[in-house]
Amino acid sequence: MVRGPRKTDSQMVTCYSGFVFSIGFVVGVFLALMSSKVQDYPARTKRVDRYVSTDDFYGLWLEKQGVTSRKKLDIDRDAYDPNYDHSSNLESTLLFWKVKVACAVFSGNIQNSYAVASSWGEKCNSIRFYNDKADSYLMSTGIAAQPSTWEFLCLVILDLLANVPAQWYVFAKDDVYVIPENLRYIVAHKNSSKPFYLGRNAFFWGTLFNTGKTAYVLSRGAVELIARKFNSSTACKKSSKYSKNEDYLMGKHLTELGVTAEDTRDEEGRERFHVFSPSQLLAPGHEGIFKKYFSTGIHPTVKGQRGFSPTSVSFQGIQRDYIFLYDYLLYHVKVFNHNGGYGNNLSRTYHQSDEVWKSFVSESLGPAYNVSNVSSSDYYRLWELWHPPEEFARKLRAEFLNKTGER
Ligand SMILES: *[C@@H]1O[C@H](CO)[C@@H](O)[C@H](O)[C@H]1NC(C)=O
Ligand SMILES: *[C@@H]1O[C@H](CO)[C@@H](O)[C@H](O)[C@H]1NC(C)=O
Ligand SMILES: *[C@@H]1O[C@H](CO)[C@@H](O)[C@H](O)[C@H]1NC(C)=O
Ligand SMILES: *[C@@H]1O[C@H](CO)[C@@H](O)[C@H](O)[C@H]1NC(C)=O
Ligand SMILES: *[C@@H]1O[C@H](CO)[C@@H](O)[C@H](O)[C@H]1NC(C)=O
Ligand SMILES: *[C@@H]1O[C@H](CO)[C@@H](O)[C@H](O)[C@H]1NC(C)=O
Numbered sequence: 001m002v003r004g005p006r007k008t009d010s011q012m013v014t015c016y017s018g019f020v021f022s023i024g025f026v027v028g029v030f031l032a033l034m035s036s037k038v039q040d041y042p043a044r045t046k047r048v049d050r051y052v053s054t055d056d057f058y059g060l061w062l063e064k065q066g067v068t069s070r071k072k073l074d075i076d077r078d079a080y081d082p083n084y085d086h087s088s089n090l091e092s093t094l095l096f097w098k099v100k101v102a103c104a105v106f107s108g109n110i111q112n113s114y115a116v117a118s119s120w121g122e123k124c125n126s127i128r129f130y131n132d133k134a135d136s137y138l139m140s141t142g143i144a145a146q147p148s149t150w151e152f153l154c155l156v157i158l159d160l161l162a163n164v165p166a167q168w169y170v171f172a173k174d175d176v177y178v179i180p181e182n183l184r185y186i187v188a189h190k191n192s193s194k195p196f197y198l199g200r201n202a203f204f205w206g207t208l209f210n211t212g213k214t215a216y217v218l219s220r221g222a223v224e225l226i227a228r229k230f231n232s233s234t235a236c237k238k239s240s241k242y243s244k245n246e247d248y249l250m251g252k253h254l255t256e257l258g259v260t261a262e263d264t265r266d267e268e269g270r271e272r273f274h275v276f277s278p279s280q281l282l283a284p285g286h287e288g289i290f291k292k293y294f295s296t297g298i299h300p301t302v303k304g305q306r307g308f309s310p311t312s313v314s315f316q317g318i319q320r321d322y323i324f325l326y327d328y329l330l331y332h333v334k335v336f337n338h339n340g341g342y343g344n345n346l347s348r349t350y351h352q353s354d355e356v357w358k359s360f361v362s363e364s365l366g367p368a369y370n371v372s373n374v375s376s377s378d379y380y381r382l383w384e385l386w387h388p389p390e391e392f393a394r395k396l397r398a399e400f401l402n403k404t405g406e407r
Contacts, residue, residue: 053267054311057189062091065098079334080342095184100125102166104156105174107131112174113138115320119327123180126164130156149246154226154236161227167192169223172215177318177326182311183217186264186272195222195259197251200273201298208298209251210261213275215314216247225257226250265299270309277317278326281307357383364393365400374400 062070070091077084103124107113113129117138121127129135130152134142141159146152153171160169168187172178190196196219199210210216218226230236242249251261264272280286281303301307318326336343357379358371365371382396 054186058185061189065094067094075334076336076342080345092181092184095181095188096123096125099168099184099188100166101168101170101180101183102160102164103127103170103172103178103180104160104164105129105172106156107135107138107140107174109174109320110135110138111320112323113140115323116174119323120178120180124170124178125166128160128164129174130159146240148240148243150242150249151236151240153246153250154230154239155233157223157226157230158233158236161223167220169218169220170215171212171218172314173212173316175316175318176215177315177323178215179313179330182272183313185311186313187217187219190219191221192219193221195219195225195254195257197222197254197259197261198264198273199261200271200275201261201263202248203298204245204248207248207252207255208261209248209255210273211275212247212250214273214316216250216273217313222254222259225259226253229253229257264313266309266311268309269299270302271299271307272309272311272313274308274312274315275317276301277315277322278308280317360393361396361400364396369400 071088073090074081074084078086101124103121103126105113105116105121105127107129113131113135114137117127117129129138129140130143131138131140132142132145134140143152143155143159146155156171160166168183170178170180170183187196187198197210197216198218199216200214202209202211230239239253254261266272274281276286281301282305315326334343354376357376358374361374361379362369362371382399383392
């Protein structure tokens, strides 16, 4: 008798506080929109579906850039229709100029690094490879091997701050595939002067951090904060008590500076920073490696397409060949969204096949020869018999010029 109502009370309280939270959030967002100052959504909510989606923020940001109309690119017409209007700009181009992304790549395998340099690395506004010894092709920055990976990272941060101006900094090993366009899309509305820390959330020793297995991202504001705390190579050296886990230490130091690793999943809870390769995530099997990761990962890894956000930013575990493959699939394959009609039109250089061989015959026998006297069956019979083309032309001359005598 007593338990019943109590339970109801507590449920009501839960509902009520949830309600207040929602209103506060909605009002907060509403006010933010009214003053056209786009604030960032709270870093962590229990529900993943947010009241304002990344796309809403992005839409507002576009408006602020003076983008008045958007239309979907008709890939079919863009590729094949000579009358298609190419004057409008792609959003990816706008984003490239407005949201400056610098990529810091930790070079482990030189072949992978070369692949990165000629694939996704080109999509960064600037890229810098770091290695323990400089490579002339990559123009990598040599930082002598440090006993501690944190010290190495700390020196990289100092180098970036001094030499590479950007709004956002991507940190990735060379077995990671990054899609900078999608990163720009999710951060465009954020003020990069403020500290932001994005990536795949993990938890270790009571600290929320972004794992270095896949790429993680710092805003200029966050890089400055770190560099203020560790403002010299001596400070970097002094701060490195542990030899490994520089990603965890980054999280620890940023947490101490009041910066929390943000939940980067999309509204449907799909990850954007992946600690596995697409094939590991999509194909059956691989349970062993998943299990190993689950111990530190915060959100469950969902296998199959439901686990991917369409605005995914990075994948891990990609070797050289696959880096090229993904580059090809993402940037060069044309996928037609409707029937692909224009792609199936005859090309402008198309000729009837008998026009082709007749012009060849005419070339071989001279313009005076009446080509109508050579039938297509004659032609193909001879083509089969006489190869290569020079031999063919000679025989053709012998057969038809001698037979007809016409010149
Ligand atoms: C971005 O943040 C910085 C630092 O907080 C601030 O000074 C600046 O006014 C902000 N810019 C915009 C456009 O809100
Ligand atoms: C580095 O920071 C320390 C305090 O954290 C300060 O005493 C020192 O002057 C700073 N050095 C430089 C070069 O800014
Ligand atoms: C090309 O294909 C489109 C769509 O199927 C069609 O509307 C158009 O008339 C075609 N153009 C030519 C020159 O065949
Ligand atoms: C070529 O030959 C065809 C029939 O074999 C004939 O109809 C045509 O008039 C000829 N053309 C010329 C230019 O002699
Ligand atoms: C071309 O062929 C026609 C019939 O096939 C023939 O009557 C004519 O004489 C030929 N012309 C020459 C120049 O051989
Ligand atoms: C056929 O023509 C070639 C040159 O085109 C000539 O050398 C050859 O003697 C001719 N043969 C006959 C049988 O007329």
